[in-house]
Amino acid sequence: MGSDEHTLEGWDPGPIDGEALAEVVERAFDYRGDVTVVRRDGAELIGYLFNRNADGPAPFVQLFAAAGGDPVSIPYADIHSIRFTGRDTAAGNSYAAWLRSREAAKAAGPARGA
């Protein structure tokens, strides 16, 4: 089973808070693409959400912005919504797909690359 069937690419859960926010943060943490975090003041940050800490007194997420720079921390309390806007890099490259492309390349002839 590859991960193609489970991609959240393009998902926009809308405004979130409380338990729903915690759940979406978990999904964003597990997602292998960029997300767009919309703050309550309307500011948006596009980046890769690589960490979260929901246990402390002030839960936060950490992202590397797609534009570059050091990691950015955003408190859960400042998050209005999270959209799954970037390409899911774990999707669409299943082993089965690779086997199919290899067989196709073999059928095409001996001169081939990767």
Next chain:
Amino acid sequence: MSVPLSQMWTVATYVLKQRLRRNRRYPLVLMLEPLFRCNLACAGCGKIQYPGHILRKHLSVEQCLAAVEECGAPMVSIPGGEPLMYPEIGPLVAELVARRKYVYLCTNAILLKEKLEEGLFTPSKYLSFSVHMDGLREEHDEAVCREGVYDQAIEGIREALRRGFRVTTNTTLFDGASAIRMQMFFDEMMDLGVEGMMLSPGYSYSKAPDQEHFLRRQKTHELFSKMLSNPKKRWKFNQSPLFLQFLMGKWDFECTPWGNPTYNMFGWQRPCYLLQEGYASTFKELMETTRWEGYGHKSGNEKCKDCMVHCGYEPTAINTTFVSWKGLKATVEATLTGRL
């Protein structure tokens, strides 16, 4: 077994010091990932599926050295990504060798010959190229999803050996592996002149494209028993014999997830090299705040159920050598006789 005496001595004294200090949890090997970028996209690998801006990032040498100092482990493994694509790999390795850390530079060796010719590295007892080799040509090229890589790796190994470097191999085994073909592979690596081989069953990364070919426990026992029950004396393994016996089903070990802590651009990875359940900002925080009881075969954690990978179980095997007469006796016997 082929681990040099000086390295064995370093590890043995380090473990004994930790035990004298009654330090229950201590690291043995730091898994230092300076980058995630790779020049391969292997079906069994879950390490490289990131957006482009993450793949273009890497740690600085200063960040790497700070992590090494913070962790204090006597051995440093540099996986990735492909570490030979890290622009500072030469200076980083030189700094680690100067600190007398035993370095395993884990590479697919595609760039090895080129980097050696550039003079990036100097032979040292502290530096070993650990070349990813998943079997003979057919099996390896299939595992790395590209034809020709086996031949490139062989060329790199030959060049490294010719220049006097230590070279080991690192082999991940998946369901369907043939014991006989693997034995032929062991012969081929010994003919080539590598110092020793490392073996491990693969881990089913949730992000890896290939989810169908990972070994389950019973199959792991069967495969490793077939491969290693009558080992040739010339086969040298650069790992604990007790770990190999564990893979053969002769020991019932529990995972030591803190044994090979992982540091990368995201921080200190919880709980281990294989699972990504979050990151701590310091090594101390990792050790003190990770819920270790939630991991390992006996924890009931589904993600750990079938895992027998060396980063979790080799530290257990090494520890067993030093905490029990049975473990010490078995290690000495296997080391002297070559039998597992």
